[in-house]
């Protein structure tokens with residue numbers, strides 16, 4: 232496979248250098264005596280260190296100059312600011328040195344802005360997020376354009392507001408709403424902000440600066456109040472009310488964010504300010520913020536923030552001047568669960584869909600599923616009725632290929648059967664136009680096999696959606712050696728239009744996600760055969776942060792999938808596939824997981840899955856057949872080791888995926904594991920987590936288990952090399968080579 236690897240931090244460092252010239256704070260003083268200070272740091276006016284220094288300098292000048300009566304602060308190009316520059320956090324993580332963090336909260340927001348001797352009005356447009364909104368709240372009034380996004384999303388980065396936001400937002404909005412905004416990280420629009428008191432006035436964008444200047448002069452000349460947010464108490468309520476609200480928020484956070492320290496920490500700091508006053512709260516906020524920045528949670532979430540943005544940069548695809556072609560009409564072949572989900576996602580993205588089935592019964596079923604998917608979104612208030620009707624008008628069911636002549640893309644989503652897929656590919660190559668993209672939704676089969684019988688190999692691509700396809704955010708785009716860059720770019724663009732995160736990967740059995748995670752279920756089954764309680768395993772994996780444990784996941788996916796996929800992996804990777812009879816025995820005893828209400832768990836409508844003790848005799852029979860318990864007795868094992876024995880084999884397979892360059896960069900696999908497998912984002916994805924744990928420990932553990940229990944655990948060559956040379960798993964392949972040559976010297 233080609234050399235695709237690139238390094239995430241290099242990518243950002245180079246780009247940052249190129250942008251330096253545009254990073255500037257300007258000041259213009261008008262004849263009205265108002266100084267207009269403007270932040271410029273495209274594309275989101277992030278508060279980078281030079282911007283913060285520039286703000287201090289310009290405000291000092293404005294305060295000094297006799298011709299300045301008041302100040303308006305704004306952002307360039309229709310956006311106020313996306314917050315503090317998150318690249319600085321990366322620097323702190325790389326160096327472990329928090330002195331890279333500037334003193335903004337006290338020095339800039341309290342001393343320079345809020346306590347300034349001339350009034351300052353924020354003119355806000357587009358967005359003011361995180362530190363951006365915190366600066367806005369330090370001003371003496373806030374004028375916004377319509378539909379401006381206002382939010383404090385810092386908790387989603389594993390930190391919390393650090394420029395006084397934990398203190399000023401409750402004082403401007405009231406405690407409940409402020410806590411809700413911080414804990415959910417969800418922004419509100421300026422219209423709601425005005426109703427709640429965060430925004431003083433909303434004016435059309437063209438009048439924003441004019442009105443803000445007037446407002447600033449009105450404050451200077453005492454026609455409007457001069458308000459310092461931190462000094463307000465009128466919206467906080469009594470101490471006992473505040474404590475009750477905080478207590479409820481703590482309980483909720485305990486349930487919804489159990490492994491994330493930033494939620495409770497944020498509530499602690501809010502409480503401090505309520506009990507001891509806003510300024511005490513500001514000081515405590517700085518202290519706790521600095522601790523949180525260095526937490527593994529912040530490291531993981533900040534890594535995922537950049538990793539998600541890096542997936543759209545694919546060497547030799549997105550950097551060679553190609554323009555995406557319009558994809559207006561797509562044919563989906565197969566109206567089963569996947570096909571109807573894919574069709575739903577496409578029509579919701581305003582793309583016309585032709586759904587093909589083999590007979591009218593199946594076709595009707597497929598169309599009904601699509602209708603149910605769309606209506607379900609309306610019922611959950613995720614889609615307006617009018618949008619739903621529009622989407623449903625974009626689907627057409629067909630039984631033959633006559634509508635295929637003018638489609639821009641076909642997505643085949645039939646059962647995992649190679650001859651059937653090959654026949655379909657030959658047919659679509661014949662009936663579709665020569666520009667049409669020929670995609671398959673196979674989850675495991677080698678694409679070269681699927682397209683083997685056709686000539687247009689450059690148009691063959693994998694569009695691997697995850698079930699339910701209209702909900703799950705990941706789109707794994709699988710390219711072969713022959714897939715053209717144009718076709719990859721077109722599918723990436725379609726992915727973005729239908730609101731998926733497209734990750735481009737190479738072709739192999741299981742591609743990046745299913746391949747990396749195939750040892751996940753197998754590791755769990757191996758533990759079952761070593762006598763470990765399956766319900767304990769599921770509980771521990773859920774506590775680790777996955778939405779459910781491996782046995783419950785198997786129940787949910789259905790055993791048919793487990794058997795079919797298991798065979799593919801056994802064929803492709805016989806040296807490391809662990810054989811277990813458990814699923815066959817469950818099927819034989821009339822269990823088919825959630826499908827028929829009976830698996831490892833019992834499923835009854837309206838209640839949570841219940842562990843079913845009747846599976847124990849089936850497990851005993853399976854254990855008798857496999858017979859791997861040392862001295863015939865269940866092993867004694869710690870909770871930590873259980874989690875490791877399930878997840879280290881996944882990291883091990885991830886290493887092979889990296890070595891074979893199935894992904895462009897390690898962080899792509901992190902994003903794919905988070906969005907496709909719901910691996911907890913606060914652990915940074917599978918490779919990032921592997922590096923946090925450390926290659927050395929993972930290697931030593933796998934080696935020990937492979938000698939003690941099974942070859943299934945045998946460490947990969949890549950892992951062994953990285954562990955021995957002390958190179959992070961996420962470092963590009965070239966790092967490994969240079970480090971091992973260094974090691975040899």
Ligand SMILES: C[C@H](O)CC(=O)SCCNC(=O)CCNC(=O)[C@H](O)C(C)(C)COP(=O)(O)OP(=O)(O)OC[C@H]1O[C@@H](n2cnc3c(N)ncnc32)[C@H](O)[C@@H]1OP(=O)(O)O
Pocket residue numbers: 246274275277278313314315316317318358360361362363365384385388391392393394396537540541
């Ligand atoms: C002390 C303070 O309390 C701490 C903070 O302020 S922490 C920061 C809080 N702010 C945030 O969390 C907002 C993060 N940003 C976002 O959510 C989104 O980028 C956005 C809604 C602002 C814009 O979204 P969108 O238009 O889709 O553009 P998006 O692709 O995400 O970002 C554009 C570029 O800006 C960069 N960017 C966005 N926000 C940034 C930030 N706060 N710092 C540095 N870079 C940022 C992105 O990395 C991306 O860079 P790239 O083009 O090199 O990949």
